[in-house]
Amino acid sequence: MENSTIMIQMSDIYKSFNNIPVLKGISLEVKKSEVLAVIGPSGSGKSTLLRCLNTLETIDGGSIKIKGEYLAKNSDGKAEYADKKTQKHILGQMCMVFQQFNLFPHMTVLENLLEAPLHVKNMKKNEILPVAEELLRKTGLFDKRDAYPSRLSGGQQQRVAIARALCMSPDIMLFDEPTSALDPELTVGVLNTMRQLAEEQMTMIVVTHEMGFARDAASNVIFMADGNIIEKAKPHDFFSNPQEERTKSFLKNMLK
Template sequence: MSDAIIQASNVHKSFDNIEVLKGINMEVQSGEVVVILGPSGSGKSTFLRCINQLEEMDNGYITVADQQIGYVFENGQLRYASTRQIAKQREKIAMVFQQFNLYPHMTVLENLIEAPIGVHKHPKQEAIQYALHLLEKVGLKDKADAYPSQLSGGQQQRVSIARALAIKPKVILFDEPTSALDPELVGEVLETMRDLANQGLTMIVVTHEIGFAKEAADKVVFMDGGVVVEQGPPEQVISNPQHHRTQAFLSRFI
């Protein structure tokens, strides 16, 4: 029996008759760190958004923890999930975006406890204690009462990561989490992500940070033109790529 927590099969997605995903097949094991590399426009972010149902697939399916995302099985038939049912499915999945998306009028602590209390109905004191634990984990416990505008970009992204963890997800998706940061701030965010990888969290990371992929990934997937061109362990895909498209892409970085 497969230990896969995410399975994607023949996933297609088009925007205005432009096919962005052309049949993506991918499997992510529980506790695995998968890094997706590829040029801009290759469909990487769209694929992440399909996993989290921020985009609806045109064809194919994705399961997370054995549940088909975007659908429910009722009365012996597979039906489109309602908005409420999709929200329930998303409880298993957290996402960290390029932009930090923190609520500017809330403190760091308030940002972390908003979803656990308001959406997931966790007891307030329990949510606060867990939020403080997460802030300590990302090195920002002393910033609990600060507002986002008082933090650097790197600190805001680390708060975003802590906020994603606050709902205790089974999977966390990272969509180019360092691309909006000044170069000197990238390292602190990648260090936080390395720590999470070492703790056995299931992660899918879209990034151009080749060093992170080499150090932290269990599997590297190279996408181009809406398809998976090559995938395997980093020592294979990064250090010894087989496909000419992978070779051409990596030659810009190595």
């Protein structure tokens, strides 16, 4: 049975850069254990949507609720954010994995995983070390724990970035084109790690160009274009019977 707990609720989200609208009244919900794949052409607002969720960008209007708590709420047509303490609490439940791996180059793989739990969550090293080591085993990188990022392939670095995010024990994972900076043969390990997370029922929003992942691992797929959600459906319906012309045209190009 599908879990009906709503983890993410974005309502009527507006965002502009230099008076150019990038998000035009976006609304979506993500339930517990759902994997939402977000696809669409470059410049459609996909990454901005994710960045608004974790406050790397602030919204101009609308409201964002995470696990029932307001991160930002609509007040007289403007978005009013929660106080800093509430924001920190809410944001602590989400982790984001970026296109670029953003690992600390002067730290080993293991040190990269330990850094945030030790300094953000104030955990003890003996508490977090077994968790970090288990995550490295899970991502196939245990033998690299003492290596520095520069000694790893791009795919290995991205898997370290995912393990590092998981080390914070998030309830929600956000992925922004996690394989777009990788050569095709290196994407496989990263996508397998993400598929494993999906099977373990991690709640995820994944902005991706990987149609195979969206088809196989997502619970729902949305297609964005020009700052709007054009279509949302279950993967089978989305790929076999898209309803909107924009979606059909996009998929035709992507699935050549």
